[in-house]
Every structure is written in C-alpha cells, then in structure tokens.
Amino acid sequence: MVKNGVIQTTFGKYFEKELIDDIIDSAIFVEFKEGDLLIDYNQYVSNIPLLIDGAIKILREDYDAGELLLYVLERGDSCAVTMSCCMGSTKSEIRAIAEKDGMVAMVPSTKMEEWIRKYQTWRVFVLDSYQNRFNELLSAVDNIAFKHMDERLMDYLEEFARINKSDVIQKTHQEIANELNTSRVVVSRLLKALENEGKISLGRNSITLNH
DNA sequence: ACATTAATTGTGT
DNA sequence: ACACAATTAATGT
Numbered sequence: 208m209v210k211n212g213v214i215q216t217t218f219g220k221y222f223e224k225e226l227i228d229d230i231i232d233s234a235i236f237v238e239f240k241e242g243d244l245l246i247d248y249n250q251y252v253s254n255i256p257l258l259i260d261g262a263i264k265i266l267r268e269d270y271d272a273g274e275l276l277l278y279v280l281e282r283g284d285s286c287a288v289t290m291s292c293c294m295g296s297t298k299s300e301i302r303a304i305a306e307k308d309g310m311v312a313m314v315p316s317t318k319m320e321e322w323i324r325k326y327q328t329w330r331v332f333v334l335d336s337y338q339n340r341f342n343e344l345l346s347a348v349d350n351i352a353f354k355h356m357d358e359r360l361m362d363y364l365e366e367f368a369r370i371n372k373s374d375v376i377q378k379t380h381q382e383i384a385n386e387l388n389t390s391r392v393v394v395s396r397l398l399k400a401l402e403n404e405g406k407i408s409l410g411r412n413s414i415t416l417n418h
Numbered sequence: 419a420c421a422t423t424a425a426t427t428g429t430g431t
Numbered sequence: 432a433c434a435c436a437a438t439t440a441a442t443g444t
Binding site for chain 2: 380392395399411
C-alpha cells in the first residue's frame with residue numbers, strides 16, 4: 208500500500224521498523240480538507256492522531272464566546288493534549304480544525320500503554336511531543352500576556368505564511384480576529400497601519416507580506 | 419451588460 | 432464597541 212511508505216518517510220526518523228509495522232497494522236488513515244472540524248470540545252477522544260500531511264489548528268474556547276488559536280500542528284507532529292485524553296478517557300478541552308488539506312493516521316488509544324512499554328522510541332516521541340506542545344503553549348501565553356496586538360498580528364501572519372509556503376494569506380479580517388480573540392475592526396485597523404508602513408499589501412480575502 | 423444582493427473592509431464617533 | 436459607508440464578489444435577469 209502507498210500509505211505504508213508515507214508513514215516510513217514521515218516518522219521513520221523517530222521509530223524503528225517494528226513500531227512502524229505496528230502502526231501500519233493498527234492505524235486508520237483519514238484524509239481531511241481545509242476547514243474540517245476534526246475534534247470538538249467535550250468530545251471523547253479514543254484515537255491518537257499522527258499527522259502525516261497538512262496542518263491542523265488547535266483552538267481553545269474562552270469562558271464567554273471567544274476563541275483563541277493555541278498552536279498549529281504540522282507533519283510529523285502529534286497532539287499531546289489528545290494523548291492525555293486517550294489515557295484518562297477525559298473529554299477534549301480543545302477544538303481542532305484543519306488549516307490545510309492533509310491526512311492523519313489514527314491509532315486506537317488502546318495501543319498507547321502497550322507501545323510505551325514495548326518501544327523506547329515511542330516513549331521518546333510521546334515525551335518530546337509533550338515538551339514541544341508545552342513550549343508552544345508557553346509562547347502562546349507570552350504573546351497574550353506581554354505582546355501588543357500589532358505584534359501578535361504580525362507573528363500570526365508570518366506563521367501562516369510559513370505554513371503555506373506563500374506570502375499570500377487568504378483569510379478575512381473576521382477569521383483572523385476570531386483566532387486572535389479580538390474584534391474585526393481592530394484587525395482591520397492594524398492591518399491598514401501595517402500596509403501604510405509598507406510591510407504588507409491588502410486585498411479582498413488576501414494579505415500579502417512584503418520584504 | 420446591467421441591476422441586485424451579500425460579504426468584506428474602511429472610518430468616524 | 433457601535434454604526435454606517437464604501438468596495439468588491441457573486442448571482443440572476
């Protein structure tokens with residue numbers, strides 16, 4: 208099957224052959240398209256997702272109505288938050304939405320314990336994954352606590368330019384505002400200011416980074 | 419080609 | 432934050 212090779216190329220650098228084979232045996236491959244809702248709040252998660260390709264946004268809902276982008280997963284990543292859900296069978300605290308078309312390998316959470324005992328590389332992978340998510344979470348907190356909205360916006364734009372490998376970001380001001388948990392008007396004004404500074408160019412449904 | 423409508427973006431208070 | 436104006440895209444006739 209073509210998909211076997213995909214696992215090998217994406218996770219081969221982490222896992223030994225036996226584990227790769229185990230993954231291929233027990234994983235279900237799921238394709239997704241941009242905008243798909245992959246996990247929602249309070250949903251029970253019984254699979255460990257291994258991201259083969261594409262990008263997934265991880266969002267947290269606030270007490271009243273706001274949403275906030277926590278971080279973005281890319282190929283080779285997994286989501287530690289869902290891993291902890293798997294082990295304790297607790298509800299999801301986050302929402303996952305596809306940012307870019309791609310595919311995940313879904314491993315039944317029942318395999319988790321077995322593999323942790325069996326494979327050194329799996330333990331390392333899980334711990335690294337936790338470490339990485341934790342660091343990203345910290346920088347997300349730093350952003351909110353210490354940075355002004357104009358910096359956060361610029362960081363946001365650069366992040367998505369990197370993910371899409373393009374200087375053109377096709378999003379509405381409203382979408383951006385939702386993910387940064389601010390109002391559309393604020394985003395519009397800051398974008399306008401950035402345009403006047405010559406850092407970006409604005410169009411309908413598109414923002415282009417200049418350099 | 420033109421008019422109508424909805425969605426997105428811009429600006430003043 | 433709110434209201435409204437201006438601009439652009441989409442759709443129907």
